[in-house]
Amino acid sequence: MSADYREFYRGRRVMVTGGLGFIGSNLARQLAALGADILLVDSLIDDYGGHLFNIDGIESQVRVNIADIRQNTTMNYLVRDREVIFNLAGQVSHIDSMRDPYTDLEINCRSQLTLLEACRNHNPAAKVVFAGTRQVYGKADHLPVDETHLVRPTDINGINKAAGEYYHLVYNNVFGVRACSLRLTNIYGPRQLVRHNRQGFIGWFVRLVVEDKEIQIFGDGRQLRDFVYVDDAADAFLRAGATDAVNGQVFNVGGAQPISHLDLVALLIETAGTGSYRLAEWPPDKKVIDIGSFYADSTRFRETTGWAADTTLRDGLAKTIAYYREHLPRYLA
Numbered sequence: 001m002s003a004d005y006r007e008f009y010r011g012r013r014v015m016v017t018g019g020l021g022f023i024g025s026n027l028a029r030q031l032a033a034l035g036a037d038i039l040l041v042d043s044l045i046d047d048y049g050g051h052l053f054n055i056d057g058i059e060s061q062v063r064v065n066i067a068d069i070r071q072n073t074t075m076n077y078l079v080r081d082r083e084v085i086f087n088l089a090g091q092v093s094h095i096d097s098m099r100d101p102y103t104d105l106e107i108n109c110r111s112q113l114t115l116l117e118a119c120r121n122h123n124p125a126a127k128v129v130f131a132g133t134r135q136v137y138g139k140a141d142h143l144p145v146d147e148t149h150l151v152r153p154t155d156i157n158g159i160n161k162a163a164g165e166y167y168h169l170v171y172n173n174v175f176g177v178r179a180c181s182l183r184l185t186n187i188y189g190p191r192q193l194v195r196h197n198r199q200g201f202i203g204w205f206v207r208l209v210v211e212d213k214e215i216q217i218f219g220d221g222r223q224l225r226d227f228v229y230v231d232d233a234a235d236a237f238l239r240a241g242a243t244d245a246v247n248g249q250v251f252n253v254g255g256a257q258p259i260s261h262l263d264l265v266a267l268l269i270e271t272a273g274t275g276s277y278r279l280a281e282w283p284p285d286k287k288v289i290d291i292g293s294f295y296a297d298s299t300r301f302r303e304t305t306g307w308a309a310d311t312t313l314r315d316g317l318a319k320t321i322a323y324y325r326e327h328l329p330r331y332l333a
Contacts, residue, residue: 005238005239005242005243005305006034006238006242007034008241008242009031009034009035009036009084009238009241009242010034010035010036011035011036011037012036012037012083012084013036013037013039013081013082013083013084014031014036014037014038014039014082014083014084014085014086014241015038015039015040015041015078015079015082015084015085015086016028016031016038016039016040016041016085016086016088017041017042017069017085017086017087017088017089017115018041018042018050018087018088018089018090018131019038019039019040019041019042019062019064019088020040020042020044020050020051020052020054020055020064021042021048021049021050021051021054021088021089021193022049022054022187022189022191022192022193022230023088023131023184023187023230023233023234023237024040024042024086024088024089025040025051025054025055025191026054026189026190026191026230026231026233026234027086027088027234027237027238028040028055028058028062029055029058029234030231030234030235030238031238032058032061032062034238038061038062038063039062039063039064039065039078039082040055040062040063040064040065041064041065041067041069041078041089042064042065042066042067042089043066043067043068043069043089044066045068047193047195047196047198048091048092048193049092049192049193051191051330051331052064053327053330053331054191065078068111069089069111069114069115070106070107070110070111070114071114072114072117072118075114075115075118076118076121076122078118079115079118079119079122079123079126080122080123081123082123082126083125083126083127084126084127084128084129084241084242085115085119085126085127085128085129086129086131086237086241087112087115087128087129087130087131087168088131089107089111090107090108090111090131090161090164091103091104091107091108091157092133092157092200093157093198094135094155094157094158094289095198095285095286095289096157096198097155097156097157097160098155098156098157098285098289101156104156104157104160105156105160108157108160108161108163108164109160109163109164109167112130112163112164112167112168113167115128116128116167116168116171116175116177116179119171119177120171120175120177124175124176124177126177126178127178127179127241127244127247128168128171128177128178128179128180129179129180129181129182129237129240129241129246130164130165130168130179130180130181130182131181131182131184131237132161132164132165132181132182132183132184132250133157133158133161133183133184134183134184134185134252134254134294134296135153135154135155135157135158135161135291136151136153136158136161136162136165136183137149137150137151137152137153137183137291137294138150138151138152138153138154138158138291139152139154139291139292140291140292140293140294143224143258143293143294143295144254144258144295144296144297145252145294145295145296145297146252146296146297146299146300147183147250147251147252147300154289154290154291155289165181165183165250168180168181169181169248169249169250172247172248173248178244178247178248179247179248180240180246180247180248180249180250180251181249181250181251182236182237182240182250182251182253182301183250183251183252183253183296184228184233184253185225185226185227185228185252185253185254185255185294185295185296186200186202186225186226186227186228186255187227187228187229187230187233188202188203188206188227188228188229188230188316188317188320189229189230189231189316189319189320189323190230190319190320190323190324191230191323192206192230192320193331194206194207194324194328194331194332195331195332202227202264205264205265205268206268206317206320206321206324207324207328208275209268209269209272209274209275209321210272210274210275210321210324210325210328211274211275211328212274212275213275213276214275214276214277214278215265215268215269215275215276215277215278216277216278216279216280217261217262217265217277217278217279217280218279218280218281218282218283218286218287218290219261219279219281219282220262220279221260221261221262221265221279222260222261222262222293223260223261223290223292223293224258224259224260224293224294224295225255225258225259225261225264225293225294225295226254226255226256226257226258226259226294226295226296227255227259227264227313227316228253228254228255228309229309229311229313229315229316229319231311232307232308232309232310232311233253235307236253236301236305236307239305239306239307240305243304243305245304245305246301246304246305249300249304251298251300251301251304252296252297252298252300252301253296253298253301253307254295254296254297254298254309255295255296255309255313256308256309256312257313258293258295259313264313265277267313267314267317268317268321271314271317271318271321272321
């Protein structure tokens with residue numbers, strides 16, 4: 001895929017669900033720079049990560065609709081003229097899914113059907129790119145994990161995200177609503193939720209080093225993860241939205257190199273010049289759904305679209321720390 005995929009978005013009518021959230025707002029910024037016609041849809045549910053400050057500086061280049069994508073009539077109207085839909089709305093906390101499984105089911109399953117039915121009945125020509133997750137794999141049988149690995153989630157969130165993903169594939173294969181899913185690994189960067197630690201650990205770790213506090217690493221810190229800077233993740237969505245070569249498929253979107261939790265925290269502290277850490281026992285509610293070491297093989301997506309995780313972890317962490325040093329109070333209110 002050539003650089004023309006970016007030109008594809010000039011004047012293109014695009015909708016981003018979850019558009020005021022972490023990845024959605026960063027994607028919106030890239031779309032704005034490319035001259036797209038942008039509609040952001042977000043429910044702004046407390047503690048889910050949506051924040052109006054995330055679009056600070058691009059307000060005049062986007063339209064915002066505060067809506068719950070579970071509402072049929074609303075989605076039927078909003079999808080009508082959109083050419084590409086980036087479907088990032090969802091409940092992403094593994095812990096919350098275990099405490100409140102019905103809400104997770106509603107947001108990660110019913111809402112996906114609502115959007116897809118709206119497309120099928122009111123805009124079947126739309127292209128939909130779904131934000132999937134590596135959590136659908138569960139514990140890895142082998143590393144790195146490619147798309148042929150069994151789907152075997154260890155928590156409710158992973159099950160419901162897998163169902164949401166399969167809905168998209170069925171609507172592609174049966175109803176002709178072009179769709180694909182990007183199974184994201186650990187995305188990090190500016191505009192990530194840092195108010196609490198229920199939506200992944202790296203944003204929380206960034207907050208702690210910025211505040212010069214102690215990080216707790218559960219277990220021995222040797223478990224491996226891969227990380228993708230949010231601008232690279234946004235680029236993956238842009239590439240997927242601009243080609244039909246991805247239709248009906250799932251793709252891993254993972255980092256260039258895995259790193260242990262211990263080495264990650266050491267790099268964070270070194271980059272920030274603040275913070276400390278200690279090893280701690282696993283809390284039972286987190287230990288029971290932990291998947292151990294995991295890192296993805298993104299060869300399929302790279303070969304199909306030319307995508308790569310270009311931002312080094314050191315550079316990405318430096319940019320993220322600088323952002324929260326300037327704006328942290330906005331994300332704690």
